[in-house]
Amino acid sequence: MVRRVVVLLLAFVAVHVTVGILGYQQPNEPMGDVYLVYEPWSRCALFGGIDVTSCTRSDMWEWPGITEKWIYPQLAFLPMTFAWLFAWAVGYTPAWAITVSLFNLVAFVILVGRGRSRGRVLAAWFWLAAILLVGPVGLYRIDGITVPLAILGSIWLVRRPFLASVLLSIAVWMKVWLAAILAAGFVAVRRRLALIWGAVAVSLATIIPVVALGGAPYVFGFVGDQTSRGIQMEAPVGGLYMFLASFYVPGSEVYYDGGVLTFQVSGPGSDIVIAVMTPLMLLVMAAVAVIGAQKMWRGATFLRVFPPLSLALVTAFIALNKVGSPQYYVWLFAPVVLGLMLDRRRWYGFAVMTLAICGLTQWVYPLVYDGLMATHPAPFPVILLELRNLLALVLMVWAIVRVVRVSTGRVPHPASLRDWVLGRRPVPARVAAK
Numbered sequence: 001m002v003r004r005v006v007v008l009l010l011a012f013v014a015v016h017v018t019v020g021i022l023g024y025q026q027p028n029e030p031m032g033d034v035y036l037v038y039e040p041w042s043r044c045a046l047f048g049g050i051d052v053t054s055c056t057r058s059d060m061w062e063w064p065g066i067t068e069k070w071i072y073p074q075l076a077f078l079p080m081t082f083a084w085l086f087a088w089a090v091g092y093t094p095a096w097a098i099t100v101s102l103f104n105l106v107a108f109v110i111l112v113g114r115g116r117s118r119g120r121v122l123a124a125w126f127w128l129a130a131i132l133l134v135g136p137v138g139l140y141r142i143d144g145i146t147v148p149l150a151i152l153g154s155i156w157l158v159r160r161p162f163l164a165s166v167l168l169s170i171a172v173w174m175k176v177w178l179a180a181i182l183a184a185g186f187v188a189v190r191r192r193l194a195l196i197w198g199a200v201a202v203s204l205a206t207i208i209p210v211v212a213l214g215g216a217p218y219v220f221g222f223v224g225d226q227t228s229r230g231i232q233m234e235a236p237v238g239g240l241y242m243f244l245a246s247f248y249v250p251g252s253e254v255y256y257d258g259g260v261l262t263f264q265v266s267g268p269g270s271d272i273v274i275a276v277m278t279p280l281m282l283l284v285m286a287a288v289a290v291i292g293a294q295k296m297w298r299g300a301t302f303l304r305v306f307p308p309l310s311l312a313l314v315t316a317f318i319a320l321n322k323v324g325s326p327q328y329y330v331w332l333f334a335p336v337v338l339g340l341m342l343d344r345r346r347w348y349g350f351a352v353m354t355l356a357i358c359g360l361t362q363w364v365y366p367l368v369y370d371g372l373m374a375t376h377p378a379p380f381p382v383i384l385l386e387l388r389n390l391l392a393l394v395l396m397v398w399a400i401v402r403v404v405r406v407s408t409g410r411v412p413h414p415a416s417l418r419d420w421v422l423g424r425r426p427v428p429a430r431v432a433a434k
Helices: 002-025 032-046 074-082 084-090 092-112 118-134 142-155 161-172 178-188 192-212 221-227 236-246 270-297 302-319 326-367 379-404 417-422 429-433
Strands: 253-257 262-266
Touching: 002 092, 002 118, 032 074, 032 092, 074 084, 074 092, 074 142, 074 192, 084 092, 092 118, 092 142, 118 326, 142 161, 142 178, 142 326, 161 178, 161 192, 178 192, 178 270, 178 302, 236 253, 236 262, 236 270, 236 379, 270 302, 270 379, 302 326, 302 379, 326 379
Parallel strands: none
Antiparallel strands: 253 262
């Protein structure tokens, strides 16, 4: 068992060092967000009297999310500032890679434990393979910080629901996608009240200081910013427009939006698609959550419901989103890791498909990304991109089908919705009759 753990830890170091170096060697600067965005934001915000946009001296203290609108929730600044603990010695970009690696290491060690569980060991190997296949974008983005928090939160949902909720809620206030896992937990865990209190505690601990510092108008600024965005070229919904732009169809093109620092795509009817996609995404996610709740209501177990439900909600967040950055695919890691850990035989297919998606993601970005950034992108990179997006859609449908097909027990319904929310066991009819 000890040898197995040692081998896994050596593989962990090798994978993270390899991916960290690839960030400097691959084209299109996959670590660019770190030194172009995270470092200036955190450097300027840490020192009052500096303008965060130009990093020049200013008479006003400015901090995105507090003194101005920001694309991220406020707690995203925590890892950005934490990286400065190492930046003095190695520079900010390597310090960021070290920060993400340390977060991963904590979750990895807890996941593997003593190496006795085959499911946990397999999940650990899957995670390492996924990190290697998705490439530097998974290490040099804020999303990489949230993955270990999502894994730990998922592992502790049943035994430590309050702590799990705190971890997941902290991550939600860094990147909103964790709300999908938190919602799946609320559906599948009996001690739902503990999840609610954890989320409330973290939210209050975040909102109150922001409001006290004068940031009340910007507390939820990231929500409006995301919903008002156009169609990002990597998003599955943009697939048709990418092909139209690739073949020079009039009115279809790729363009750079300097406001959100990303490439977007436009074409016939794109304004309608932009308006429809967010409500559609939320509707599908709500419908899947209701199906999961019905399964739990009818006596299904956490083991059967939570892993596929969390994967279904996360993939819906990706596949039906009009924003589709390559780092979003690291979101798949947590549901698949938990699925392999709890029920590896039923999750081999999900794991293989996720690894294929990760490999295609790195192939697209950063390796052939040059071919996508033109007004009329090259056909081959577009084909690779849309193949990856198609697999994401298939994974979403597969996960939803798995949720729908979850078998239920013969446990009678709870007496009321309140009892269900509080996690109280229903009273059998024969006992109630007495």
